[in-house]
Amino acid sequence: MAEYAKLSFQKGGLNKELAAFFRGLLENGAVDGVLVPMAQNHKWVRLTLVTSASHTAGVDPFAPVAAVSGAKIASSLTSRPSGRTIAMVLRPCEIRAVVELAKLKQVNLDDVLLIGMDCLGRYENTDFVKFQEQGGTSEAFLENALAGKTSGPDFDIVGACKICEFPTAANADLSLCAIGGGNGAVFIEALTEKGGQTLEKSGMKPSEAPAGRNEAVKKLAAARLEARDKKFAEFRAEVNSFEALADKLAGCVNCYNCRVACPVCYCKECVFITDTFRHTGEQFMMWAEQSGMLKMPTDTMFYHLTRLTHMSLFCVGCGQCTSACPNGLDLMPLFRTCAEKTQARFDYQAGRSLEEEQPMAGFATDELIEVTGQVK
Amino acid sequence: MQLCFFPGCNTPAIRPDVERAIRASMPVLGIELVDADNYVCCPAFGSFPSADEEAWMATSGWNLSIAEEKGCDFVVQCGSCYSSLCMGREHLLHDAEKLTRVNELLEPAGRQVTGKSRVRHVSEVLFKEIGPEKIAAHRKKSLKGLHGVVQYPCHTLFPSEVVGFEESPRAPQGLRRLVEALGAAVDGYSRELQCCGGAGGFMKSTPEQAVAFAKAKFDAILAETKADFIAVSCITCLMHMERVQNTLNEQIGEERYRIPVFDYNQLLALCLGFDPKQVSAICSVPRDSVISRMTDVNPNT
Amino acid sequence: MSEFEPKIVAFFCNWCTFTAADLAGTSRLSYPPNLKIIRVMCSGMVDPKYVIKAFLNGADGVLIGGCWPGDCHYINGNLKARRRVALLTEVLKQYGIGEERFWLRWIAASEGTMLREVAVQMTAKLKELGPSPLKNMGQMAI
């Protein structure tokens, strides 16, 4: 399938070339709309739904920021679909979340053209503002990041990205490839037949595959994986007991921002804010009396443990939970270490494939015999 | 009770001591035996029954007419004679055509058969008519302290509708109870109901296998029981089980198989106090070990 | 000092395991009182929240008793329960509550003896392990 089109650009002209591509998509009627990161009037880059070819000028797909997970936006746009075709430019982690959400019927991919991209990381929102203020551009970020430098003077890409072993997009129709394209060029790769047709329609000429891409991607992923394993080991050494976990979560105030930000926490309302957890004064007193005291608010550890059971199988490691916490709790490693275990247990990988059944949806008679250890 | 004694051929010709034992014991136990004058071959299964049905029926009819003439049932010791006579009678009773034909054949000899006389095996008479209790009461000597195994004659068991008299032909009790009545302990063993293999053509056609077949039985007796003797109730069993032991000993060159074999009537006569020299004279496996260990029964106990 | 008596919250399926518990009762097969039995309609009805809650509230062990595969009144609720238990175990064991404290066992209606066996074994195991790591933290952990 691998089909490529080369997008060469003059220095400082990357986004212009990309804009032309998206404009082409709209003009040719390949899609009815494009959801793409776009510079706002003064600062920020946000996912923007563009329906008019004349409004594509500000596209900035490689901007190192993701204020809200694109998967959530994709869900908003398609869970009650418009029936129109939309191209969505999403980061690899967002696409992986989209895959999970599609299985959970929260995203409808029927009329979606998924455009992935190489991701070298994102900054926290506030850091991105700094980055912009300091004159940072996506093009420059790409150049530096590909050379191994992601940090600014007092900021760096988020922890999740540093240990993300998926810098390229899978399960997309097209992908914007920055890695291994050489200077002054990005490539658009068609990953599906649909992607190939779109590429054709867009009027781009097919090109050779970027020569150094495979090697470069492999290298980057390996480095990230190494970082990941190191991080996991550190975290596991540190949080190896409930006491340590309680310490880690001590700052939690039940704001549930983490679950609001989480792309795969798809419940309309978290169970922890339903009636089930609206306790009576009598109950609080009863619990307090059991050991003489009761930490308030209650149900913080309960909440996180439950969320781990609910979501770790779907966790794509995007790090939005950490970004969302007002009290600076670094939840990402908690989820990612847990997810590694739970997903491995079921030989599952969140976002890997649309065809893979989510583990809790199925069962088999002859599996998991070790759980009970009983044979008749 | 009066019964017509059908001696067969092997018993009077080769083992007349068994005949003597029967003739001795029966009157003691209240059975009057009358002789079957001019009886002929039962006929043996290997003779007319294997050659011609009509001749078989005629021969059977000849014999049966003798008991009928005497107005009593036959009593038979030989298993083959017993079975052949029973089957002959069965055929005649259930096939009017055959019966008519046989009576035609018998007619010149002034004979007639109707089937009114039954054919009874001596162990049936002992077990059912006399009973172990009466036998025990008449004992003068006892086999107490001795262990025996029993060999049921196949011919008295199967086919049960024709020859059977046991409550349960597949788990027969008669011979066991009768031997126990003489004071011996009867040991059971796995191959108790296995045929001795002595009758018919098995031994003639494949002697090696027939001996091996019997060997399994003797090995089981030796391994599984404390048998001092084997009690049989058929002349073929008696002769065969002695002969095989000797053959086996010859084969292995040592005297491993030497369990005395008695016809039950011999043990009975011995216990009733008859002279071993008359009722237990002939054997090829020595019986002294048993006879010498018989004890007197104190009439007061 | 009195011996540590572990508390085991036992979720028993209404159809099989609860019957086995009844059978153990009528057969006078006494089993340790450490079991705090909660009847549920199906082992598949046991929400991970209940297990987490039980541990947070001071249970030293949680036992889920369900029908053997094939026995389930609801056809396969027990098999779905098994996946959930595997999942939850993966989560909890990272922080110190592993398979040794969290059991799923198939106990058929006739298996009063096995019910006792499981209760005895689990109680003994938990005595050996000592109190749950969450217990020391008291109600601060919730």
Add this chain to the structure above:
Amino acid sequence: MAEEKPTGTVLVVGAGISGIKAAIELAESGYKVILTDESPQMGGILAKLDYQFPTDHCGMCRMLPLVGREYASQYCMRKSLFHENIEILPFTGIDSVQGNGGNYRVDLRKRARFIDPAICNELGKCIDVCPVEVEDEFNHGLTRRKAVYQAVPHNNPRMLLIDKQACTRCGECLKVCPTGAINLDAQDEVETREVHAVILASGVQLYNTRDFEDARSYAVSPDVVTSLAFERVLSSSGTYQGGAIRRPSDARPAKKIAWIQCMGSRNRRQHRDYCSSICCMFALKEAVLAKQKGGPEVEATIFYMDMRTFGKGFQQYRDKAVEEHGVKLIRCRVQGVMLKPDGSLMMRYHDPETNEFFEKDFDLVVLSTGQIPFEAHRRWADLLKAPLDERGLLATEQPGMVRVAGKPGLFLCGSLTGLTDISEAIISGIAAAGEAAKFLTALGVDTVKKEDIPEPASKARELPLVAVALCRCGEKTGAAGLDYELFRAELTRYPSVGAVQVIDSICKADGEAALLDSLAKTACNRLLIGACQPFIYRRKLKDVARKAGFNSAMVEIFDLFGVARRGMAEPSAADWTLRAAGEIKADIHSLKYKPALQVNTLPINQTALVIGGGIGGMTAALSLADRGVPVHLVEKEGHLGGYLGTRVEHTIDGLAPVALAADLRQKVLAHKHITVHLNCEVEKSLGTLGRFESQLRFKNNGENKYLHHGAMIIATGGREGATTEYGYGTSEKVLTQAELKRGLTDGNVDVSEVENVVMIQCAGSRQKEGRRYCSRICCLGAIGNALEIKEKNPDARVFILYRDVMTYGFYEQYYTKARAAGIIFVNYSPDAKPRVEMAEGRPVVKFTDPVLKEEMELPADLLVLSTGVDPGESNQGLADALNLSLTEDGFLAEADSKWRPIEFQKVGIYLAGTAHSPMPLKNVLLQAEAAAQKAYTYLSGRELPTAAVTSMVKDALCARCRRCVNICPYGARSYNEADKCIDIDAAACQACGLCAVECQNNAAEVRGWGDKQLMAAIDAKLMDRPLASAG
């Protein structure tokens, strides 16, 4: 005012599987049932079986009602059964039956138990002191019991009784009985009851090792057991509780186990020329279980004659047993067993595979003992003055069916209809219930009327205050060591408990009045009642509570006696009472958080849809229409009749399908309640019980028609099997059995001159490729054709090349008849199939004679192939249209092969005939009647309430992820595309709670089993001490 009609009442004699099923079906239809059993316990044989194939587990509880589940007990059926409309009388015999259909007077003999269950506190002190020990028949004498005993270990209530034969009247029990429940002079009581109809479900005698001479060659030791006894060896509540497989004589582990088949059956010599049908699968199952339980070193060998794997899934089970579990099958009938001094059991056998003899020792020998039907039939014939047929069985209107000939209102089911396995017992039970219901409908009797007490408003939103009422039950529970005053004091300390009342005998009128009185005064809004046997008294107690102003949902009843009994072994009464109070806490807490529950009436469209216009479909349609149910009958062809009804003139067992179909067709077409739709198929069907909408598409013009109906029956039949084996299609001398049958009927196949006819069975069947299953009807079909050839041309030589002759049950007599007629049967193995070559225009068949081990060849004038039955071609489409699944073989997959054989997981859809699996016409008819009855239960026009406890969806919380839809085992949840929400089929939902767990934010929840309740119960269970504030 209309005249009050009597309540339809049916006596069901025999509480085995089929009797229970018949009783439940009738009760669910609203009729009153008296269910009796001769033995002191219910469940028949099944009470002894822990495991049933194909799951090798139990699933008995699945026979409980689904829609009306709250009227019946909801616990393991080994404990006991309860249904509001069923009066259960165990240990009750039938002395006489008088009168006629619609008006039977029956003398019931209630045998003396010598212990009054109403007074007995079940502590079993009498058992402890009883000095008499006898063999325990429940464990087939493998264990011993006292003269005072409990019939089934699981029974709850225990229902102790005294074995009169064994009792020595020593009086020890009388001394220790704390409640005076024992009366050694009790007498049988004879009671005359009037019933409208009678269903006989007494089952038949089983062959055993005690009473039959031919068993004595085998039963030489306690280690030779019957297959039923072996179930007790395997059972966890049996002889070696929870342990390995041991041999009874010395409890040593049994490693080498043999099964001997056909024990007592297939024996002309013993006048039992029939096959017991169930033993082959029984033995295979036991062998697999022995392997599983005893470990891989266990050797399991089955000595058999024909391995009769004729039913749905049987062949696959056999293959699995042999290939995966290593069960060894040896085709040899052994003559006997020899016992060695070390207890080992020696058998000599001939192994046909090696053609050698072996003598081998076994540790345990299981005799696959069959059924002995004649005695039971004779007994009933005498009692009912009903005729026996030539086989010695009660004559029925059609062979093997349920209506007793000449006795209206009298029906048979279970093993009295033939020798049946579980699924057939269930089907015949339902069919008998159906016939009885039809009979009652015709009589014009009424269904049970419910007393109407208005439901008070729920006070669920008020601050919870719980009243606790405890029944003292004449000191019954007091004797268990419960200190009521302490109990009351302990419970009163909880803040949410408003009042604690101790009341004597709540179940009696005085107690009821006292309860009502105390509740009238209380300010409480929730009520917890502790009583014995809560299920039996549940409705009555809820009625009392309703009268006192408590909404049913706000009332819980717990088994106080069960709680008390758990304390039996406790040393200190005081300590126990505190612990019991602790246990109740969880119930109190749970009740506090219980939401209001509602019972709604199910909207029911009384119309039925029957898919398939063959004999099965027409039978089902008429069965419903005759009871006034409007029926749509859909047939894909342009005419009614189906396969059998248009092609087969007569079957071997005396049925005439074509004539039968013609008769049915006439009735169907004339019936005012039946609308026939020809040339169309069901394209799509949506909805739930009571409100289905189905789209019909007409083949000829492509038009659609939409039908609305409340239930449906699938009776789409099957297809003639196809094959390309054995030269089929290359010569007109090679034909299928079906072609031969037609040819013989219409004269197109002339057999007057044929010399040699060869038939090959299992062509394309029972193999890994193609039909993996046995088609069940081909052996009979081949035998029928062969006999017909013999009749037409006695000089013809007919060879039938077979693998296992599947003439189960009384069909065995046709196999016998065929052999007697000189038809030669030649066994072949699938590894060495017959070969066919064409020579001089004739097929020459080459095969190995299994007996002589010689190669044979025979030029055949006719080569006839038994090609079996293929699944109907519309099965897949139908499954898609109705959201049902198919088996791997392409037949419709029923909900449960044993316990719900003609149902699907989704209620409201039923199955009959070859759509289920290949089967003889008799079974098609039974299934059709049974399916009609299942549908009628819900379409009769009675008001059908939903269960109170069902799952719900909180729409505002629901993310529409549909995981609940996917996980629901009953198809009770569906996504409503139009309204974009989750729909719940309240009739189908069984409240298992899987959806509630799958739903992460409790948008799905089971009312009455909510998180709040459960978590409050967990809190209560873990509370170290009572609330300090309660002091």
Add this chain to the structure above:
Amino acid sequence: MDLQEVSVKDLWQDVYSAGNLHYCFNCSTCISGCPASHGDPPLLVRNLARKLILGLEEELLDDDTPWACVSCSRCEEMCPMNVMPFEMILFIRQWQCRNDETRVPTAIVEIYKRGYTQAVGVNTELRESLGLPRLNTITNNPEQLELFRAMLMKTRIVSENDYMFGG
């Protein structure tokens, strides 16, 4: 073996038409406990039935195994189909004798000659020593023996093979 060549129907009618033969379903009960099945070649009763049913005349005629039967009648008792295998064996032997005079057992000649297969009642000394009476055997009663012989001579086997009997 070409089954076309052999005649099925006639053989069994000729040999054993008692009617139960065809009930045989080859269950092997008869052979599993048969003493002579230990022989070499073994007597396999069900195989005899099979040969009869299939009509393998030549094979059956050449078969010696029926003569190895010990007449224990276990097969007769145990056969679930009441084929009466022991009778079948006897009938096969008779048929063989009819078709092959070399099969005719010499024992019948002995019986013809002296009433028994062996000399009975001649061991007078031994008998006397045991205290036994003289036996009234037919051998010793020429008048009865003659009547007996005359009777046998009217049967087919004796009359057809009269040369064997010195006739």
